[in-house]
Amino acid sequence: MSAGAIIVWELLGTAVLILLGNGVVANHVLRKNNGHNAGTLFITFGWAFGVFAGASIAAPTGAHLNPAVTLGLAISGKTAWADVPFYFIGEFAGAILGAVLCWLTYKLQFDDHPEPGETLGIFSTAPQIRNKAWNLVTEIIGTFVLVGWVLLSPVFENGEDGVPSFGNSGLGYAGVSFVVLVIGISLGGPTGYAINPARDLGPRIAYAFLLPIKGKRDADWGYAWVPVVGPLLGGAVAALVYLAVHNLS
Numbered sequence: 001m002s003a004g005a006i007i008v009w010e011l012l013g014t015a016v017l018i019l020l021g022n023g024v025v026a027n028h029v030l031r032k033n034n035g036h037n038a039g040t041l042f043i044t045f046g047w048a049f050g051v052f053a054g055a056s057i058a059a060p061t062g063a064h065l066n067p068a069v070t071l072g073l074a075i076s077g078k079t080a081w082a083d084v085p086f087y088f089i090g091e092f093a094g095a096i097l098g099a100v101l102c103w104l105t106y107k108l109q110f111d112d113h114p115e116p117g118e119t120l121g122i123f124s125t126a127p128q129i130r131n132k133a134w135n136l137v138t139e140i141i142g143t144f145v146l147v148g149w150v151l152l153s154p155v156f157e158n159g160e161d162g163v164p165s166f167g168n169s170g171l172g173y174a175g176v177s178f179v180v181l182v183i184g185i186s187l188g189g190p191t192g193y194a195i196n197p198a199r200d201l202g203p204r205i206a207y208a209f210l211l212p213i214k215g216k217r218d219a220d221w222g223y224a225w226v227p228v229v230g231p232l233l234g235g236a237v238a239a240l241v242y243l244a245v246h247n248l249s
Contacts, residue, residue, distance in 0.1 A: 001021020006061050010090025011097065014065045014198060015208055018098025020050030022203055025122045030109035044184035048177045055173040063173065066196040068235030069092055074149040075239035097125050109128025114214035121175045124204035125192030125227050132226055135191050139230025140237065142187045143195045144168040147238035149179045194227030201228050
């Protein structure tokens with residue numbers, strides 16, 4: 001597949017993921033919304049099925065939508081290293097676009113919101129208890145679960161007796177959506193489960209430089225490296241575990 005095609009498909013898929021993911025948080029946070037104060041489960045389900053929608057769109061490129069997934073697939077030999085920069089470009093550009101589309105959708109609600117300084121959390125994550133070392137650990141573990149599932153999950157195979165084994169492939173992209181859902185519910189409390197550098201940094205950039213939200217706060221750049229480095233480390237560790245397991249067989 002050409003570099004341009006990788007960029008376009010990943011951009012489109014990631015933009016839809018972020019539009020829907022940021023959108024469900026905006027629906028919860030901003031007043032004068034039908035989903036105002038709907039709660040944590042509302043948000044985790046929105047993000048999970050945002051993954052399903054975005055991944056379905058980006059299927060031609062394997063639907064990475066996440067630099068940590070791309071890195072894990074490259075380390076494990078499932079994605080060519082030469083293609084990695086093009087995946088990254090599409091993922092980060094799509095995340096920025098998705099955040100802008102979310103703001104456009106909720107423009108009137110942003111204008112009406114009485115606490116514009118609290119709107120960063122619609123677009124990017126933040127820890128409940130700020131300790132960057134431990135916040136980093138949380139992001140590593142959450143992303144390890146995600147990328148580990150992507151790499152280790154059983155896939156379609158024809159059995160020796162001719163009976164096919166579908167593994168998790170029969171679920172399609174709903175499978176990874178379920179994994180993102182349980183990560184959010186089980187591991188998302190401490191840091192907001194970025195588990196995706198593009199998902200956090202792209203909207204953070206949009207918030208800081210592109211979105212004209214009156215009274216908005218700074219983009220919390222001092223924390224911004226944690227949801228980038230943590231997921232990349234988690235994805236890399238998952239890939240190394242995958243290689244170690246397969247070398248045993």
